[in-house]
Every structure is written in C-alpha cells, then in structure tokens.
Amino acid sequence: MPVDIYWRIHMEGDQPSLRRRVRSRGGFAPGGTAPGTRDGRDDGYTHADYMAEVARAAEESGFVGGLLPNFPHTDDPWAAAATLARETTSYRFMVAFQPGFLHPVQAARMTATLQRATGGRIVYNVISGGGGPAQLWWGDKVDHDDRYARTSEFLDVLKGVWQGGHTHHGRFYQVEDAGLPEELAGQPFPEIFFSGSSPAAIDAAGRHADYYLSWLEPFEALAEKFDAVRAHSATPPRFAVRVDLLARESEEEAWEEIRQGWQARPRGGDSGGGSGGGDSVGVRRSRSFLAEAGDDPRALEVAPNVWGGFGQLRDGPAFGLVGDYHQVAERLDQFLDLGVDAFILAGIPHLEEARRVGRHVLPLLKGRTS
Amino acid sequence: MTHPATARFHVVLPTRSAAAPELPAFVTDVRPALTDPAGRSAVAADLAGLAGALVPFDPGGQESLAVAANVLRRTRHLRVVAGFHAAAATPVYAAKLSASLQRFAAGRLGWRLAVDLDPAAARAQGDFLTGPDRQARAGEFLTVAKGVWHDGPFDFKGDFYEVAAGGFGLPLSASPFPEVQLSGTSPEALALSRRHADVHVFAEGDDLDALVPELPGLRYGVHLTSLDHVLDHVAEYARRGVSEFFVPAEDVYHLGEHLKEQALAG
Numbered sequence: 318m319p320v321d322i323y324w325r326i327h328m329e330g331d332q333p334s335l336r337r338r339v340r341s342r343g344g345f346a347p348g349g350t351a352p353g354t355r356d357g358r359d360d361g362y363t364h365a366d367y368m369a370e371v372a373r374a375a376e377e378s379g380f381v382g383g384l385l386p387n388f389p390h391t392d393d394p395w396a397a398a399a400t401l402a403r404e405t406t407s408y409r410f411m412v413a414f415q416p417g418f419l420h421p422v423q424a425a426r427m428t429a430t431l432q433r434a435t436g437g438r439i440v441y442n443v444i445s446g447g448g449g450p451a452q453l454w455w456g457d458k459v460d461h462d463d464r465y466a467r468t469s470e471f472l473d474v475l476k477g478v479w480q481g482g483h484t485h486h487g488r489f490y491q492v493e494d495a496g497l498p499e500e501l502a503g504q505p506f507p508e509i510f511f512s513g514s515s516p517a518a519i520d521a522a523g524r525h526a527d528y529y530l531s532w533l534e535p536f537e538a539l540a541e542k543f544d545a546v547r548a549h550s551a552t553p554p555r556f557a558v559r560v561d562l563l564a565r566e567s568e569e570e571a572w573e574e575i576r577q578g579w580q581a582r583p584r585g586g587d588s589g590g591g592s593g594g595g596d597s598v599g600v601r602r603s604r605s606f607l608a609e610a611g612d613d614p615r616a617l618e619v620a621p622n623v624w625g626g627f628g629q630l631r632d633g634p635a636f637g638l639v640g641d642y643h644q645v646a647e648r649l650d651q652f653l654d655l656g657v658d659a660f661i662l663a664g665i666p667h668l669e670e671a672r673r674v675g676r677h678v679l680p681l682l683k684g685r686t687s
Numbered sequence: 688m689t690h691p692a693t694a695r696f697h698v699v700l701p702t703r704s705a706a707a708p709e710l711p712a713f714v715t716d717v718r719p720a721l722t723d724p725a726g727r728s729a730v731a732a733d734l735a736g737l738a739g740a741l742v743p744f745d746p747g748g749q750e751s752l753a754v755a756a757n758v759l760r761r762t763r764h765l766r767v768v769a770g771f772h773a774a775a776a777t778p779v780y781a782a783k784l785s786a787s788l789q790r791f792a793a794g795r796l797g798w799r800l801a802v803d804l805d806p807a808a809a810r811a812q813g814d815f816l817t818g819p820d821r822q823a824r825a826g827e828f829l830t831v832a833k834g835v836w837h838d839g840p841f842d843f844k845g846d847f848y849e850v851a852a853g854g855f856g857l858p859l860s861a862s863p864f865p866e867v868q869l870s871g872t873s874p875e876a877l878a879l880s881r882r883h884a885d886v887h888v889f890a891e892g893d894d895l896d897a898l899v900p901e902l903p904g905l906r907y908g909v910h911l912t913s914l915d916h917v918l919d920h921v922a923e924y925a926r927r928g929v930s931e932f933f934v935p936a937e938d939v940y941h942l943g944e945h946l947k948e949q950a951l952a953g
Contacts, residue, residue, distance in 0.1 A: 344790065344858050365760065365791035389783075390856055396787035399756030403723070418780035422813045423771075426750035433722050433749070434757065453851035456779040456831065456843075474813075493810035498747040500703045 325663035378675025382409025416471035523550035561637030646681035702748030735943020768797035774814035789862030
C-alpha cells in the first residue's frame with residue numbers, strides 16, 4: 318500500500334519563518350511584504366495567488382495534495398479549493414469542514430462540482446470537535462457528543478444523496494428524493510480523513526473514516542490512540558498523522574532556528590489548535606504533555622527530535638519534529654512502523670519548506686521495515 | 688418619477704455542459720471534455736466589458752458558489768452573483784466562505800438568495816419550510832450574515848438561528864458584504880427586499896409601475912428571456928428605473944460589442 322504524503326496549506330496567512338511570529342503573507346498582518354500590499358497600497362495580488370504557489374510547490378515536490386484547515390480567523394477552505402481547482406494538476410484538496418456548517422445536499426453538490434473541475438481531487442477532513450465558545454461563534458449549539466451523532470448522520474445522508482433517490486427523516490436532517498443531477502452524477506466519492514480524540518469521535522470514526530487523522534503526539538501516546546480506534550472499529554481505518562517539520566542540513570542549524578524563535582516568541586501565546594480549542598479533547602491532550610516543561614526550548618524535546626513547543630512559534634498544534642534531514646526522515650519511518658499510512662506534513666513558511674522537504678527529506682524515507 | 692438609468696448587462700452563466708456536436712467519423716477529434724461552461728462564458732463577458740454575471744441556483748446543474756469561485760478567479764472586472772437558498776448553509780458559514788471569496792476577488796461577489804422554491808425541489812435540497820416562513824428565515828439569514836461580517840461580538844437569537852459572540856476579525860471583515868439581490872412580488876418578498884436587498888430583480892411581465900414605488904431606494908433589475916427586440920425592451924424598462932439587465936449567455940462577444948454599445952448610445 319503506497320503512503321500518501323500531504324502538505325498542509327496555511328489558511329491563516331503564512332509566516333516568513335519560525336523566528337518571527339508575524340503572518341505577513343496573505344494579507345493577515347498590516348505591512349506584509351507579499352502578496353496584497355506594496356508601499357501601503359493594494360497591489361492586485363491576493364492570498365489566493367500565494368496559496369496557488371504553495372499548492373504548485375507542493376505538487377511539484379512530491380506531495381499528493383494539501384490539508385486546507387478552517388478556523389474562525391482563517392480563510393475558508395471550500396472557497397480556496399474552488400478558487401484554485403483549475404490551477405493545479407495533481408494536487409488533492411483536503412477540505413476541512415464541520416458537518417453543522419453545510420446541509421449534506423449542499424455539501425454533495427459542491428463536492429461533485431469540484432470533483433468535475435479537478436478530475437476527482439477532493440478529499441474530506443471531517444471535524445466534529447472544537448466546540449465551546451467557538452461553536453456558538455459559528456452559530457452551532459449542538460453539544461460535543463451529539464456532534465458526532467450528527468456527523469454520522471451527515472455522512473450517511475451525503476452518501477445517500479451521492480447514490481441518488483435518497484429519502485431520509487432523521488434527527489438532524491431530512492431530505493426527500495434527493496440526488497445529484499446528471500451534470501454532477503458519477504463522480505468518485507471523496508476519501509474521508511476523520512479527526513477527533515474523544516470516545517464519541519472514535520466511535521463515529523469507526524463507521525465512516527477511510528483515515529483516522531491525529532496530530533503528532535509522542536510515540537507511545539499515538540500508539541495508544543491507534544489501539545483505541547482499532548478496538549472500536551469493525552474494519553479498522555488507515556491512520557494519518559499531521560506533523561510539523563523543522564529539518565535542516567545539520568541538527569545544530571535546526572535547533573538554532575528554534576532557539577531564535579523561542580527568544581522572540583510572544584509570551585502566553587500557545588494557541589493549542591489555532592482558535593482556543595474549545596472543548597477539543599485533542600487540544601487538552603497536547604497541553605497535558607507540556608505542563609511540566611521549563612523555559613529552555615530543548616526541555617520540550619519529549620522524545621528524540623519530537624519537540625512540543627511549536628504552538629509557541631506559530632498557530633497550530635504543539636508537537637513537531639526537529640532535526641537534520643536524516644533524523645527527521647528516520648522519525649517518519651518509525652511512524653510508518655507504528656502503523657501510520659499517510660502523513661500531512663507542514664513547515665513554515667509553507668512555500669519554501671514544501672520545496673526543502675520534497676528535495677531533502679522525502680528522498681531519504683525507507684518505508685516500513687516490518 | 689424615476690429617472691432613466693444607465694443599462695448594465697449581466698450574463699446568466701450556464702450551469703450545465705452542452706453536448707458537443709457529433710463530428711463525422713473521418714475527422715480527427717481531439718476535443719477536450721467541456722467541463723467549465725460558466726468559466727468560458729464569464730471570461731468572454733469580462734473581455735467584452737459587460738458589468739456582471741449571475742450563476743443561478745440550478746438544482747439540475749453545477750453548484751453556484753463553487754462555480755462562482757472559479758469564475759471570479761478567471762476574471763478581473765466582472766461582478767459575479769451566486770444564487771443559493773438559505774437552507775444550503777448556516778448564515779455564518781455562508782458569510783465566512785464569501786468573505787474569503789471577496790478577499791480573493793477584490794469584492795466582486797454578490798448573493799442572489801433563492802427564497803421561493805418549488806416545494807418538491809426544496810425537499811430534495813433538504814428544505815421542508817413552506818409559506819411566509821421562507822421569507823422570515825431569509826430575513827434572519829441575511830441579518831445574521833451581515834451581523835457577523837463585522838468585528839464582534841455579535842449576538843443573535845431568532846426563530847431560526849442563534850449566534851453568541853460572533854463576528855469576523857480583520858482581514859475577513861475588511862471586504863464589502865456581497866451585493867444582495869432578491870426577487871418576488873408577494874408582500875412578504877417586497878418587505879424582505881425593502882429590508883435587505885441592494886437590487887430587486889423582476890421577471891418579464893411583472894407590473895413594474897405598481898411594484899417599483901413599493902421598493903424605494905433600491906436598484907432594479909429584470910431578466911430578459913429573449914434577445915429579440917432587446918433594445919426596445921431595454922429602453923422601456925430603463926424609463927421605469929431598471930438599471931440591471933440579466934440576459935442569456937449566448938454569444939457573449941456579440942452582446943458586448945453590439946447590444947451594450949447600442950444601449951449606451953441609445
């Protein structure tokens with residue numbers, strides 16, 4: 318079974334490096350260098366132009382596509398995928414969304430339209446967690462555990478609509494004789510990457526996920542989580558891990574990059590998941606690993622090359638890999654041995670690091686040894 | 688008395704792919720599949736200098752917001768209006784998606800909310816709401832979408848939607864809210880337009896002399912179903928204050944070079 322390696326595409330604007338926590342690319346910070354403004358005036362470029370470059374760099378560098386995440390303060394992944402659909406060749410758009418946002422018929426229609434435009438390159442990252450205050454920000458008042466029941470029903474209806482002639486009267490959705498018109502019918506149904514660390518999530522994942530997607534956690538914690546998913550699933554899904562990388566020619570060079578960012582970091586800026594995290598169990602798990610750490614960045618290296626301070630240097634989860642190209646490739650190989658079948662990698666800035674990782678890290682991967 | 692308005696033309700983009708004509712078997716045929724009918728017409732409309740394009744809500748065709756995103760990306764000046772119905776998405780999410788499209792396309796997106804749907808078509812979209820409730824929901828939908836577009840906190844508790852501490856920050860909130868186009872002739876539809884529309888769009892045959900005075904302060908549009916005698920119709924509608932003309936997208940360059948020029952000269 319080949320391993321699909323994705324590259325994250327930032328929807329929150331990109332930083333020029335981990336040394337300075339400023340999202341100057343994409344119009345999210347005043348005075349950004351590119352694109353969007355020049356000499357204080359609009360320059361005719363938009364965030365979509367920069368994202369298009371990241372997508373093209375990713376597809377040229379050996380990645381099958383990218384994860385387009387979604388938080389209250391970010392650009393929207395459906396908008397981005399639909400905007401860039403016809404500007405890429407092989408790039409798969411992994412669109413993150415919560416079932417509460419769209420009706421399943423609308424989701425089916427949008428997806429099928431984009432499958433036609435891309436030749437079947439849409440992938441889902443279905444998210445049900447988050448929650449808390451952020452969930453009411455979205456205008457969604459369904460409770461945490463109910464959201465997984467809704468997700469299951471949403472995906473049932475979506476698949477039914479995809480097949481056609483679907484009638485459903487359920488707890489969250491009803492449709493009558495719903496299907497896709499001839500113009501949209503017959504497209505491949507997207508692969509589903511399913512996120513969520515709570516028991517309710519793992520139950521729902523068992524029914525619908527092609528891939529169970531987790532943030533990077535220390536090896537034992539990840540192995541434990543995968544075991545829980547396997548135990549809850551009649552047919553176990555494949556596993557995917559979302560991993561930030563900071564890989565350099567030498568180990569010293571990589572840690573020097575971290576040290577510079579650490580010294581310049583805004584204090585108290587750990588964002589967990591990028592938006593406060595709400596009632597996300599995944600965010601709580603990540604934070605608990607960091608509770609005992611001191612102020613030396615190297616103290617957050619919880620296992621060789623596994624560093625838990627990324628949340629201090631940019632938006633997003635805590636853990637990532639730091640090391641030279643060979644070390645980082647070896648760690649990724651270890652995840653394959655742990656049962657990982659797909660990666661979503663990321664580095665900052667997303668454009669240059671896509672090319673670096675494609676050139677220097679991916680060629681060193683050896684694959685599963687067992 | 689309404690003053691004659693300058694005519695602005697908007698093409699109604701195709702949402703279904705036309706079958707290519709059969710070529711004789713002996714002719715080498717390497718034609719690519721036509722998967723982007725709207726994009727091609729939209730580029731033509733932009734090059735021809737037309738004002739805008741409508742991607743209609745079409746249950747039998749491609750999905751309009753996804754098509755609009757592609758059309759906006761492929762054009763520079765064209766204003767692009769996406770037609771959709773209120774049950775398709777939450778108002779917060781529709782606004783969020785649209786805020787990004789506005790950022791990617793310099794504020795050229797508009798919304799045509801499809802409020803009156805055929806009941807069977809609505810149920811096939813998962814929407815079982817009927818009667819005047821449909822206008823009530825559309826009103827809440829637009830109130831919430833406009834409310835969250837700006838810096839928060841925005842709170843709302845209505846019959847259909849609830850938001851707590853909502854509101855976009857910069858830069859999402861910096862773009863203009865999509866131009867809102869509505870239609871319909873019922874009292875509820877007219878009330879909804881008075882409250883929320885930038886443009887009220889009529890059908891051919893609507894009694895504009897009676898309806899326009901009910902909708903003060905808006906711009907008015909009309910769908911022309913045929914291009915026969917179109918300049919006569921345009922002049923007649925313009926006298927009643929109509930400024931936005933929605934026309935079928937056949938032969939877009941012809942529309943740009945002949946119809947638009949003559950209408951402006953006339």
